Amino acid sequence: MSVLKPDSKTRISLYYAIALFLGLNIPFADSQQLQTDGVSEHVYGGLPSSNNLSIRSAYVLDYNSARKAPWWVAYRLDNNYRRTPKRTGKWKTYRNDPDRTDEPSENDYSGVYSDPIRNYARGHLAPYMICGGDRDGDGMILDADRDGKVEEGDDIDEAITVKEINYHTNLTPQHHNAFNGSGGTWYQIENRVRVLQEEHGEVWVLAGPIFGPSTYDEIGNGVQVAPMFFQIIVWEKLDEPHWEAYMLPHHQKAHQSIEEHRVSIRHIEAMTGLDFFPDLALSEKERISTY
DNA sequence: CTGGGATGC
DNA sequence: GCATCCCAG
Secondary structure (H helix, E strand, O other): OOOOOOOHHHHHHHHHHHHHHHHOOOOOOOOOOOOOOHHHHHOOOOOOOOOOEEEOOOOEEEEEOOOOEEEEEEEEEOOOOOOOOOOOHHHOOOEOOOOOOOOOOOHHHOOOOOOOOOOEEEEEOOOHHHOOOOOOOOOOOOOOOOOOOOOOOOOHHHHHHHHHHOEHHHEEEEEHHHHHOOOOHHHHHHHHHHHHHHHHOOEEEEEEEEOOOOOOEEEOOOEEEOOEEEEEEEEEEOOEEEEEEEEEEOOOOOOOOHHHHEEOHHHHHHHHOOOOOOOOOHHHHHHHHOO
16 A cells, blocks of 8 residues: 555545435434534545445444455544443344345354354444444433433434444454453454543444455354454544454454554555555555554 | 343442 | 443332
8 A cells, every 4th residue: 555546536525425425214213313423433444445325323334245244343432422322222223224235134144153163252342332422413312311201301213323323334253252251352343442532532343354365154044154353443633543453253262452452554455455544645654553 | 021140349 | 430332010
């Protein structure tokens, strides 16, 4: 990744047009439109790819139909969005994505958790803990401190944010006890996201699977299991972007220190074919080769 | 809806 | 004890 491509300006305009088009079709029940478009809200430095974009209230993803998994998921996180309703009742229910017909389903996950070798749980790529806050700017949120029921003073408009976080398009099979659950490397990265957000106020995260040219494991009706995952956490300090990038082996002994899995962003580009931060200036872009 | 497993503060 | 990631019945 040495130079910006000559056509990058044209490409950015195209992305923006797509984003605007999709953004205008976000199904916010009775709510106001978001004040900012979803791409600039959630994706730092430009889209890594744009095959089948879904622009949601709390995140943006590009869906890979062939593997039934996202290419990547992006979200911005601040204190506001951390005010998440308690994950109970209808707020914890996994849902079909109304905009897709080729996503993983409930049945695809049948039996794979109890299988001691697989032990796959539905791992959120954009995690549940980011789906809170006052997104429509009306001064109300879904209350995080009570019991999950909608009560007087709660903002039911924000329910869509929670529903979307639980769409099957945002979930991939992940080893539960070894990887996704507490102590696993994925869980530790999510803790790192929390720490960096508290330290810097806001962070941007890119997360996704890493597939090779072949397949690793498959569940249900063609839902491919990723052999590795990546996460990139970005924050700004004195208007300069900083980041930590991780490449995580997805296996049954995934409890190592996350520090062992630090890589450059260029490593992740090489393994995924994605182009991270295409809008950043060349001087910033060059830094992705190092960390 | 209430039960559980696992880890880490 | 608290929290978080999940699951089963």
